[in-house]
Amino acid sequence: PKIHKHEFVIQATKVKRLCKTHNSITVNGQYPGPTLEVNNGDTLVVKVTNKARYNATIHWHGIRQMRTGWADGPEFVTQCPIRPGGSYTYRFTIQGQEGTLWWHAHSSWLRATVYGALIIHPKQGDSYPFTKPKRETAILLGEWWDANPIDVVRQATRTGAAPNVSDAYTINGQPGDLYNCSSKDTVIVPIDVGETNLLRVINAALNQPLFFSVANHKLTVVSADASYTKPFTTTVLMLGPGQTTDVLITGDQPPARYYLAASAYFSAQNAAFDNTTTTAILEYRSAPCSPNCKNGPTVKPIMPQLPAFNDTNTASAFTRSFRSPRKVEVPTEIDENLFFTVGLGLNNCPNNFRARRCQGPNGTRFTASMNNVSFVFPTISILQAYQQNIPGVFTADFPANPPLTFDYTGNVSRSLWQPTPGTRGYKLKYGSRVQIVLQDTSIVTPENHPIHLHGYDFYILAEGFGNFNAQNDPKKFNLVDPPMRNTVAVPVNGWAVIRFVADNPGVWLMHCHLDVHITWGLAMVFLVDNGVGALQSIEPPPADLPLC
Numbered sequence: 140p141k142i143h144k145h146e147f148v149i150q151a152t153k154v155k156r157l158c159k160t161h162n163s164i165t166v167n168g169q170y171p172g173p174t175l176e177v178n179n180g181d182t183l184v185v186k187v188t189n190k191a192r193y194n195a196t197i198h199w200h201g202i203r204q205m206r207t208g209w210a211d212g213p214e215f216v217t218q219c220p221i222r223p224g225g226s227y228t229y230r231f232t233i234q235g236q237e238g239t240l241w242w243h244a245h246s247s248w249l250r251a252t253v254y255g256a257l258i259i260h261p262k263q264g265d266s267y268p269f270t271k272p273k274r275e276t277a278i279l280l281g282e283w284w285d286a287n288p289i290d291v292v293r294q295a296t297r298t299g300a301a302p303n304v305s306d307a308y309t310i311n312g313q314p315g316d317l318y319n320c321s322s323k324d325t326v327i328v329p330i331d332v333g334e335t336n337l338l339r340v341i342n343a344a345l346n347q348p349l350f351f352s353v354a355n356h357k358l359t360v361v362s363a364d365a366s367y368t369k370p371f372t373t374t375v376l377m378l379g380p381g382q383t384t385d386v387l388i389t390g391d392q393p394p395a396r397y398y399l400a401a402s403a404y405f406s407a408q409n410a411a412f413d414n415t416t417t418t419a420i421l422e423y424r425s426a427p428c429s430p431n432c433k434n435g436p437t438v439k440p441i442m443p444q445l446p447a448f449n450d451t452n453t454a455s456a457f458t459r460s461f462r463s464p465r466k467v468e469v470p471t472e473i474d475e476n477l478f479f480t481v482g483l484g485l486n487n488c489p490n491n492f493r494a495r496r497c498q499g500p501n502g503t504r505f506t507a508s509m510n511n512v513s514f515v516f517p518t519i520s521i522l523q524a525y526q527q528n529i530p531g532v533f534t535a536d537f538p539a540n541p542p543l544t545f546d547y548t549g550n551v552s553r554s555l556w557q558p559t560p561g562t563r564g565y566k567l568k569y570g571s572r573v574q575i576v577l578q579d580t581s582i583v584t585p586e587n588h589p590i591h592l593h594g595y596d597f598y599i600l601a602e603g604f605g606n607f608n609a610q611n612d613p614k615k616f617n618l619v620d621p622p623m624r625n626t627v628a629v630p631v632n633g634w635a636v637i638r639f640v641a642d643n644p645g646v647w648l649m650h651c652h653l654d655v656h657i658t659w660g661l662a663m664v665f666l667v668d669n670g671v672g673a674l675q676s677i678e679p680p681p682a683d684l685p686l687c
């Protein structure tokens with residue numbers, strides 16, 4: 140195994156998009172940031188220096204971080220932010236994971252521009268469990284704001300209103316040629332007749348689940364969230380923010396140009412997409428280029444048919460197609476049977492609040508919660524507080540169930556629209572077998588919530604619509620070959636059930652990967668001990684760990 144050393148400098152960089160130049164925060168001046176490529180078993184050592192004027196941290200999304208919790212990255216959970224002028228070196232080893240992951244800032248909304256691909260090739264000497272692709276291309280789906288994303292979220296927090304939506308979706312940082320001033324920078328993905336290539340699709344968008352499709356080409360899914368899947372063929376993918384999906388694509392169409400395109404699946408605004416379709420071009424190298432071939436092929440690309448923004452049937456048909464490649468060992472007995480609601484809320488405005496701070500619907504403020512607890516990030520890291528027994532930072536009384544059973548159609552008593560704020564965690568005994576039912580509450584608006592668990596991969600046993608039924612739905616659980624993921628797209632107006640074994644001591648954030656929902660509190664933490672009640676089995680904090 141190799142040790143890969145990298146330096147990341149977080150800095151302000153001029154980036155021109157949609158006809159305007161902005162000062163954006165980037166890593167090493169690149170947007171999206173550098174792609175990291177490693178083999179399963181390798182070690183990454185990344186020194187991050189913060190030269191921007193914002194606090195920053197980097198999270199390695201989906202990396203298990205077995206006993207290296209100090210390198211996980213979410214601010215105020217496993218570390219304090221790296222202050223402007225500071226630096227911190229993340230060290231971790233990739234153990235048993237292969238496929239596509241990514242890294243991103245985990246501080247305010249910095250990840251809007253601070254993100255990149257993390258590609259894990261098979262162990263030295265091993266090969267893919269599918270046809271070796273001729274070429275591999277990372278496809279990072281993102282969102283671009285004309286305004287500074289940090290100002291956008293600050294404005295929302297100040298007013299209590301929903302934040303402004305982005306001005307473009309992007310593929311590898313480029314909106315593509317349906318947007319103004321973007322056409323000459325549209326990303327080109329080359330292919331040759333007859334060859335099979337791998338596309339590593341990552342949804343790095345801040346707040347938007349996305350459909351993805353390639354005109355006239357079938358996509359064979361082989362992996363998701365760095366776990367191999369039983370291959371299946373589809374024409375459209377749906378990825379919640381945080382999720383990755385690797386697909387094989389074969390050059391079996393007439394040599395021409397075909398759009399790769401992504402468009403919104405649901406959105407907080409419930410608005411149909413307009414020009415918000417981002418494109419790149421799959422280009423056969425032998426495509427016609429008359430009258431002159433100096434600038435490569437010139438034929439107009441063919442557009443795929445993307446589903447409507449509210450096409451939940453297509454989204455669910457896709458997510459339900461995933462299987463592990465073979466029979467897996469799902470814990471059949473469970474020690475922890477947890478039921479977490481995920482959803483939005485609206486807080487009444489306290490009397491002493493100024494009206495301009497209450498610009499949510501009917502003079503309220505937006506909020507979000509799990510089990511009616513709206514997560515508040517503390518001011519020092521929870522991992523540090525847990526390991527060093529520092530009192531007053533968090534409580535370990537996160538409710539294992541919602542306050543009362545109710546109908547998850549949004550039609551519930553007003554008290555359930557108003558979660559209580561708190562920094563509350565849930566303790567898991569080391570080695571315990573955990574099941575979590577995640578139920579969308581549909582309060583305020585039904586949405587697809589991409590729920591991400593740090594420090595673990597989990598099996599998705601089932602998903603469904605309406606209210607989870609504890610009598611009947613367990614009969615539908617796939618205990619044979621359920622897919623393994625690190626982020627589950629909890630269906631709109633529905634539920635999903637996950638299972639994992641708590642075999643990684645530390646403090647692990649679980650949250651909705653729509654950043655606006657983290658801002659509003661749709662998060663909680665698991666505190667996993669090492670079997671003797673404390674955390675000595677985690678390495679002590681690195682000497683350069685940023686303190687608060």
Ligand code: C2O
Nearest residue numbers: 198200213381591
């Ligand atoms: Cu991809 Cu908590 O993050």
